[in-house]
Amino acid sequence: xxxxxxxxxxxxxxxxxxxxxxxxxxxxxxxxxxxxxxxxxxxxxxxxxxxxxxxxxxxxxxxxxxxxxxxxxxxxxxxxxxxxxxxxxxxxxxxxxxxxxxxxxxxxxxxxxxxx
Amino acid sequence: xxxxxxxxxxxxxxxxxxxxxxxxxxxxxxxxxxxxxxxxxxxxxxxxxxxxxxxxxxxxxxxxxxxxxxxxxxxxxxxxxxxxxxxxxxxxxxxxxxxxxxxxxxxxxxxx
Numbered sequence: 001x002x003x004x005x006x007x008x009x010x011x012x013x014x015x016x017x018x019x020x021x022x023x024x025x026x027x028x029x030x031x032x033x034x035x036x037x038x039x040x041x042x043x044x045x046x047x048x049x050x051x052x053x054x055x056x057x058x059x060x061x062x063x064x065x066x067x068x069x070x071x072x073x074x075x076x077x078x079x080x081x082x083x084x085x086x087x088x089x090x091x092x093x094x095x096x097x098x099x100x101x102x103x104x105x106x107x108x109x110x111x112x113x114x115x116x
Numbered sequence: 117x118x119x120x121x122x123x124x125x126x127x128x129x130x131x132x133x134x135x136x137x138x139x140x141x142x143x144x145x146x147x148x149x150x151x152x153x154x155x156x157x158x159x160x161x162x163x164x165x166x167x168x169x170x171x172x173x174x175x176x177x178x179x180x181x182x183x184x185x186x187x188x189x190x191x192x193x194x195x196x197x198x199x200x201x202x203x204x205x206x207x208x209x210x211x212x213x214x215x216x217x218x219x220x221x222x223x224x225x226x227x228x
Contacts (some may be wrong), residue, residue: 021138033215043160043205045215064212076160084195091159095183103148103167105216 004092004108012114016081021111023075023092031095033105034050034061036060036088043091049075080114089113118143122206122219129196137191137222139180139206143211147208149173149182149189150216154203162192163204203227 004025013019025032033051047057052069068076079086087111096104141149148207151163151173164173169184189206196208206219 004171031213035215041214042220043207043218048213048215050213056215060217061156089159103211103214104150104162104165105209106162107152109159
């Protein structure tokens with residue numbers, strides 16, 4: 001089964017600007033996740049999204065972040081007012097099974113966000 | 117909370133050497149355990165998994181056994197190749213909507 005796709009592959013933005021990162025998963029999957037990886041560091045969980053609602057979120061996922069699935073297909077991560085420390089790779093992931101959360105996740109190629 | 121600890125890298129080996137990358141975890145309940153690999157400039161790929169105690173995950177010559185008594189999931193390969201050079205992440209999940217908890221990653225360098 002194909003993995004998720006993400007757009008754009010690279011986004012450059014100025015501090016304080018809003019960015020929207022997009023993930024296009026297979027439509028019949030229910031569990032989706034966002035992670036980030038600051039350069040050279042470990043991958044960190046941000047948020048999980050089940051049946052079109054936020055299910056779990058980490059301490060990193062504060063008020064400047066939001067997720068939605070506006071049209072039932074694209075799954076977006078919005079950062080309202082970017083900071084320099086938001087520069088990272090952002091990965092979208094889906095669960096292996098369409099209707100279950102097995103813990104086995106498949107990742108998209110990532111979006112590299114650079115905040116200047 | 118849950119956590120994963122991996123051996124620090126980089127780990128440098130010669131081709132055909134035996135590989136072990138240590139991974140231990142702390143978690144409530146009975147998590148599933150995973151190894152992910154990240155090749156240079158690429159995203160994360162699932163390498164192998166184990167969902168319960170004593171399960172052995174294997175793929176591409178790599179193996180790891182879920183050891184509940186030692187809370188470990190060490191990655192092994194009998195004979196590494198240059199193409200195995202990558203960053204390896206150990207991870208766990210409680211399933212459902214739980215996000216994966218990753219270790220810091222181990223950078224593996226295989227020299228010809």
